Amino acid sequence: MSKFQNFLVVIVLVIFVGGIAIVFYFSDMNREANLSKAVEVKNVSITKVSIDHYFRMIVTDLLFLTDTLESELGSEDDVEHSLQKMAGYFRSMSLRKGIYDQIRLINEEGREVIRINYNNGKPEIAGKEKLQQKGNRYYFRDTFRLKRGDVYVSPLDLNIEGGKIEVPFKPVIRFGMPVFDADGKKHGIVVVNFLAFALLDQIKKLASNSLGDIMLLNAHGYWFIGPKPEDEWGFMFPDRKEISFANTYKDEWSIMRAQDSGQINTNSGLFTFKTAFPLLADWKTSTGSAEAFAPSKKQSPPEAYYWKIVSHVRPEALSAGSRELFARLATLYAALVLALGLSAWLVDRTFGKSIGMPAGGGLSPFVLISATATVIFISEVMVMLILPFFQPLSKMTEAFVNASFMTIMVVPTLYFLLYRPLNHHIVKRAIAENELREKSDIIDSMLTSSVDMAIAATDLDFRITYYNPMAEKIFGYAAKEVIGRTVMQMHTKENVEPERFEKAIEIVAQKGEYRYSVEKEKDGEKRYIDSRVSGIYDKENNMFGYMLMSRDVTDKRISEKQKEEFITELDRANTELKDFAYIVSHDLKAPLRAISSLAGWMSQDYSDKLDDEGREHLQLLVSRAKRMNNLIDGILKYSRIGRVKPQMEKIDSLAVVKNVVDSVDPPDNIVVKIVKPLPTIVYDQTHLAQVFQNLIGNAITHLGKPEGEIIVACDDEAEKWRFSVKDNGIGIDEKYFERIFKIFQSLKARDELETTGIGLSIVKKIVETNGGAVTIKSKVGAGSEFIFTIPKQIDVDAQ
Template sequence: MKTPKWGYQFLQYFLRLWLPLVLLLVVVLWILFRTQADAALAILQANERQSIQMGKRSIDAALSVLVGDALYLAEHSSLQHWLDTHDSEAKSRLAHDFLAFAKRRPHYDQIRFLDEHGYERVRINFHDGHSFIELASLQDLSESPYVRNTLALDEKAVLISPFDLNIEQGVIEEPISPTIRFSAPVFGDDGQKRGLVVLNYQGYRLLNRLRAISEQSLGSLWLLNAAGYWLLGPDPGTEWGFMYQDRQAVRFEREFGEEIWSAIMQGPQLGQWEHEKGLFTYSKISPAEAQNNVNAEEERWVLISYVPPSVIAASTAENERNLVIAFIGLTFVLALVSGIIAYYIVRRRQAEAAVRASEIRFRGLLESAPDGIVIVDQRGVITLVNSQTEQWFGYTRDELLGNHIEQLIPERFRSGHVKVRDRYAGKPATRPMGAGLELFGRRKDGSEFPVEISLSPLQTDQGLLVTSIIRDITSRKQAEEMQRQVEMRYHGLVNNLPVGVYRNKPDEKGQFLEVNQAMVDIFEAESAEQLLTHHFRESYCDLAERNRFIGKVLHDGYVKGEEVRLKTLKGREFYAALSAVMKKNESGGIYFDGILEDISMRKESEHKIQQLNERLQARSKELETINRELEAFSYSVSHDLRAPLRAMDGFSRTLLDEYADHFDEKGRDRLRRIRAAAQRMGALIDDLLKLSRVSRTEIKREEVDLTQMANEVLQILQQDDPARTVCIQIQSGLMAYGDARLLRVVMDNLLGNAWKFTAHAQAASIEVGEELKGGQIVYFVRDNGIGFDMAYADKLFGAFQRLHDAAEFPGTGIGLATVQRVIHKHGGQIWAESAVNQGTTFYFILDEKESA
């Protein structure tokens, strides 16, 4: 009786208990399944968002460093020094400074400086792991768009080029070299644009960082440009489609649809969208918005993390199978509690594994940061540091963890730092530490270095944690010190200039803003302060000159060397040369920078020179009158004296011819003497006229063949005296630069003398040639005739001077004077070397400067 009842009750209670439990189990397992699926999806979504954020921070950090590098090089002191001096030593120092920078930053393929015309002046190349200075193949890049766009930027601005592949001579470089160019305009100390600095960043480094982040997540991390082309894609065959003709159709919207791409591009900057085609997490990146003073030429990137549906399904499939097994087991063996406990243990371990993976990613990001990062608790105890902190401070991680932050602070600041830290713990806020103060870090060896520190608080379950981001600014401080020294040298140079340097306003008063010491001396002021309170308007002797000067500067932008009359503070008037250039300050106000030079002495010298010129012009007119009188006298000598001489000669010849038998021998001798004297007088008149014409003749220089000229002269002499036999040697190729007519006079006289004075030589010889003496070409005419005593050489070139008997060697004694006059007129010299009965050599040179 009990068995059926017990069995029925058992069955009833079992069913009452089991059915609700089964139903409850179904409900619990269903809720658990959905919770697990949602949790898995939430974790997946959080991980993908974290990957996107890590990728964006990596890009932003890289862009910040690269933009800073471009601005740093654009303001580099070596570059500014070379722009000021333009000497080769400064350029060499600039190239080596760029090379040293490239070795410290090996992530640039090229570092270049181009002048304002777009021509490369300095280029550092990186090849096979080494940086070197390129000297041979500097290029003209004036037509490159990024050069023109960079030169259009303002000071302290940076242009970021599109992210693309490097192209050499119109062909994509293989293996491919992803490149981003960072360029900044370079301004001189005068505010003028002097060129640009260009850095070719090795883009694969940025892509490798994104690949490393992608490897730590379930999704694939992609980087696309605004047109939807992959820069970093699913595989190399999908990347850089806009660079290859055969990949133009390989775009994101073609692969996943216009709807997804439009949702991403029209959505917020950071977003996540689950679609039947997968999970899309994205962040839109604009370099121009991420960095100050950056022009990115409309460059936009999209960072996308993609998880396909199969991966999402795989993350929940295992949970679904586990729940089915658990449901079956709990139904038959009352293992509901154990299964649930076991399941939650597994889930907890999975969650712990996810946390550990997240911590590893966080640690990787922390270690890859370019700055030192130190996290301390509210007691100032160090709880975490990165490798950059170890490197900068020289401590190991174990030596820092658990110790107070004051360990990294110089001893003289430690006591004060404790108070500052306590105040900060009371009112924590994100801010830079010690704004406006000089902060220093202390290394393990006791040395100090300047730093910048940013503080960021974080409230946790364990209390307040403060993250300190520390940056070593030694290089920047050194650059600032170098800049300060350059400015000191510049001010020293300006103050030591012998001319006045000023800055003033072109307003009604014209008050000086800055002056150098020379301005104080020129205006006879007691001090620079006195001159700065003086109104420049009051220094003009004529206010109209001031108005014209200001009008020219405002119209043309500058004026150079305008001469005005000014007066000093003591009332002394003087002439000044004013130069000025118009400039504008930050608020748009106009001021003049200029130079003032006291030219009173120069004006006085110009007045004296003008008076001297007037006297010279009067003297020149007198000389012209005298020359005209001399020409009239020469004409009179030529015309009036020749007539009686011809009459004397003619009548004497008539007497000899027709009445010779009426005279005895003595009478005929007297008539012959009369004729000879008249002919000699005519020859003297001819030679004097030749000498006069030589003095007045203007030289017309040209190339003259002296070899040909000497041959012509000697040929005529041979024809006039065919009975003589003379050995003649004329060097070939004798070329001179001078007046052909006057040089013919020289050759006629010198060769005529050589012909005449070798008349009694047994084997007469005449030689014409040239030789090199003291680096000059010396021409000579040599003979072996009668010669002369060198004791009388000073009389050789005088008019009417003769060293031989006129009866034996006829002549007027004017020929050599004429030769000397011709040579001197050519700016040359003539001399002779001789010995009695051993021949004579005449040497002459022409002006080499005129010849050149």
């Protein structure tokens, strides 16, 4: 072979390998670009879900606070006492959630009545001297004008205190609702200042795997989250009005404003965006105001309240991967060119020379060539170096003899380009057969795990491969009728819309599964079927088919319907109870107070004009009015249990018992002993105080001995606390154990003891509503012991 021929072969190989490198480069770059786009789409989508979640959670909290406040206004005559209780509820909410900078009750005149400051995790109730006038703030005006049940959501902006933007910046959203009493009179608004740091920080964390900057924009293109802190909140400052995404990226912003989501690839980089509409259709909002005491410019519909979530990958970040890949391929290509050039140089060096075969050459990596650059001898070791895994070696050594030296350079190249892919295909086929067996095992294990469920499996072409006996029972087809047929064929037979099938496959691809319910008529009876379509995956997480799992849920649906009807009836009963409580509180207590006051005046002014019998009757009237008032209070307390959500928090039970003992003020002949220690528990403090007050008060009232002792104790019983209130009184006959816990029941005549017969009923209802139980141990003449339990693990959110 001439020098020119050697050179030509080298050039062809260089071009050939270079072409492969170029194809690989552009293929890999396209794959990387698609992957980057998918990652950014995922980031902005997750961010939108997070925003929606926060808004709904906050409004749920606001509804709870407002409902509780309105309930207090309707059941308490002592407004000051109600406000103190609500301040405690507000503080508990602030402490438990940790996302509200302030929780406030503002009256109809715009004056703060209650304000809870978060105070860096140590919520405090603001003193009266610190309460401010907020009647001229836009969020008060915009909320106070709303109807009952309406929710107001302010724009996201920076908090203003004392007429100035608070430093360091404190981003807040104000959620508000008007407050009404039972007569429909508006008393003010409840406002929670959501500390938006929680949401903004979570957005940044969710996008931590983004190639570029994650940005959050308001509807006017201003940054809430920007590439630089100094770019953020431009709309709040007169001298920074021009600093916005809308001004920096005008062309991109014009496209984003017109679309809810999409991707734009411009000279400025890759922009992936999605629009978040966090308000529900019946929520209210307005434009707000960046000035402290300026009103909103206008009221806005919910759809006008939107944010743009934007991921911006700069051009240099997009090209970083291509530069790295190009550098790797260029290095490899240069090495191959150098190797080919070195081979040509070796041919040129050995051209015209001859050499004898060395002894033992078969055990050394030798190639002997003639003066015409043909192979005289090549050792098996050399063949192994050139063509690894090629068998048999003896035939290859013979094949190379008399070949040109360039052949032993070309053949390895062709081996790696042609033979190895072919060999890989053979191996891949064997692997595929093994995977098929594994997939069969996977399907079998999934199918045998559910005997009460109809299961059908298909391959990726939607051809049915499995159909279990329960599927035959539910769908009415024998396995032999459906196996081997496609889902589309069965849908045509069943008159199922093609759109439903296409929707199912699309959702499975996006979310991993698709759930739906259908109604079927069978033997003249309506049956309800719940189904789930999901992918079937091998051990390497590659999908190789689809699975339909269906269950007849007719009995469950009937039970749920009955449950819904029961809940509806229960809600109606609760509404009637609430109305009854209002009637009792307002319509009965008002004339009762008048009777009591009149009797008091008569006792003071006309006592000397009445005889003993008259004074006795007058005193009896005062006593009966007092008893009736206590009875009404007891009924109201009883009706509130279970209707008003308890405020679960960590409380010191010892401190609660001490306060109760002080308030009950036992007579000198009765000693109350507390067996320490008493635990710190999670409970509603008001409920716990009512339980101890009623049990200790009941023991004092019914002691029946000149010297009495009441012992309060607690035992640790694994999953619950076991509290007890024990006395050394006259005891109770066992036949009355159930009766004493019934409302309005007393074992002694009402005239003998001033009692309402409600106290123990309240104890039982409180304890059982909170997951505990009440029991009694007693013998006539040997005292009584009331025992109640409190679970250690109380689900606060479920209360």
